[in-house]
Amino acid sequence: MTLLWSELRLRRTSLLVWMTAVALLIVTIAAVYPSIRDNPELNSIYGSLSPSAQQLLGGSDLTSPEGYLSTQVFAFFVPAVILVFALARGAGTVAGEEEERTLDLLMAQPLARWNAYAQKAAAVVVGIGALCLATALPLFAMNAPVHLDLPSWHLAGMVTQMFLFCVALAMWSMAVSAATGRRTVGLAVVVGYVVESYIIYGLGSTISWMEPLRPLSLWRWYLGNDPLKDGFGYVEGSVLLAAALVAVVLGIWGFHRRDLHA
Numbered sequence: 001m002t003l004l005w006s007e008l009r010l011r012r013t014s015l016l017v018w019m020t021a022v023a024l025l026i027v028t029i030a031a032v033y034p035s036i037r038d039n040p041e042l043n044s045i046y047g048s049l050s051p052s053a054q055q056l057l058g059g060s061d062l063t064s065p066e067g068y069l070s071t072q073v074f075a076f077f078v079p080a081v082i083l084v085f086a087l088a089r090g091a092g093t094v095a096g097e098e099e100e101r102t103l104d105l106l107m108a109q110p111l112a113r114w115n116a117y118a119q120k121a122a123a124v125v126v127g128i129g130a131l132c133l134a135t136a137l138p139l140f141a142m143n144a145p146v147h148l149d150l151p152s153w154h155l156a157g158m159v160t161q162m163f164l165f166c167v168a169l170a171m172w173s174m175a176v177s178a179a180t181g182r183r184t185v186g187l188a189v190v191v192g193y194v195v196e197s198y199i200i201y202g203l204g205s206t207i208s209w210m211e212p213l214r215p216l217s218l219w220r221w222y223l224g225n226d227p228l229k230d231g232f233g234y235v236e237g238s239v240l241l242a243a244a245l246v247a248v249v250l251g252i253w254g255f256h257r258r259d260l261h262a
Contacts, residue, residue, distance in 0.1 A: 003106075003116060007093070007123035015127055018085055019134040025081070026138040029072050033146045037063050056202035058223075065148040066228040069139075069158075075223065076198075079162055082131045083194065086170035089127055091186040093120045094255060095177035104260055114252045117178065121248055124170050132163040150228065157232030164240035165222035169194060171247035179254025218243060 008015075036042060042062045049057070058075025061067025094117065097103040106116060136159040143150060169190055177186025197217035201224075204210035204217075214220045221240050225233035 003111070003119040004122050004126075007120060008126060011123075011127070015130055018127075019130055022078070022081065022131050022134040023138050025078070026073070026135055027142065030138060030142040030146050030148070033065070033068055033148060036068055037065075037147065039063065050206070052203045052206045055205045056198070065150050066226075069148070069150075070226075070228055073135075074158055074162060074228070078135060079166065079222075082128065082135075082162070082166050083169060085131060086124070086128050086166045087173045087187055087190055087194075089124045090170035090173035091177040091183035091190075093124055093174060095181055095183040095186060098181050098260055099183065107260065113256045117252050117255050118248070121171060121174060121251070124174065125167055128166050128170060129163060132159050132166070135159055135162070151231070154228055154231050158227040160232055161222050161227050161237060161240065164237055164244065165218055168218055168240050168243040168247065171244045171251065175247045175251030175254060178251050179258070181258070181260070 040063050045062065056076070058071035059067055062071055094103065097106070107113065136155065139148075139155055139159075140152065142148070143152070143155065172193075173186045173190040175186070176189045177183045180186070198219050200210055200213050201217040201219035204214040204220075214224075218240065221236045221243075225236050227233060227236075
């Protein structure tokens with residue numbers, strides 16, 4: 001596991017900066033909730049939107065604890081922030097080093113390609129987990145003080161599904177980049193999928209021909225069971241985990257079968 005620890009050590013400063021930024025963002029959003037809770041007229045802002053727009057924004061309820069965290073934190077904003085980190089790290093951890101002509105030095109060591117890939121993937125997962133932890137801890141700490149008063153297991157389930165969602169997409173970014181040797185290809189493919197699948201997830205609830213496509217969107221498996229109200233979804237979590245594992249296997253296969261760029 002030497003490579004894993006090396007990866008984490010080299011990036012510990014940037015990871016701490018990311019964690020601090022995410023934690024401060026969550027504290028700020030949570031601290032605003034008491035003023036939102038006492039202003040039910042704000043629900044009319046979201047209630048006036050179309051059902052598709054409400055789906056994309058996390059619902060029409062802005063003043064309940066579940067509705068507030070859904071619309072302001074988990075439906076798009078915070079996952080998008082974490083995905084910036086996750087996709088960039090996933091695409092850059094193998095393909096980025098190859099483009100910088102440093103990966104061949106690592107591959108010259110007595111280390112199998114699959115092992116190097118797996119340890120680098122694990123480092124990406126640890127980074128995503130750290131950012132999700134930076135999301136969860138402020139919410140747990142402020143749950144009672146700002147009167148969110150949500151069950152802890154519902155918050156934990158929501159953050160866990162966000163973690164699995166971001167890991168799955170990061171692993172696909174890494175897989176495509178490693179298979180092609182180009183991080184821009186991995187980023188373009190996965191960012192394109194994230195945007196298109198987000199639209200399908202939102203519009204599929206009201207546009208009939210899009211409805212059959214919703215299961216292909218990881219957004220559906222991340223948010224579709226409403227974890228803030230119902231807790232962690234084992235089916236949804238299993239789908240997200242399976243998507244991540246398939247990406248890792250295909251990434252190892254694609255990386256192993258080609259020559260590195262000279």
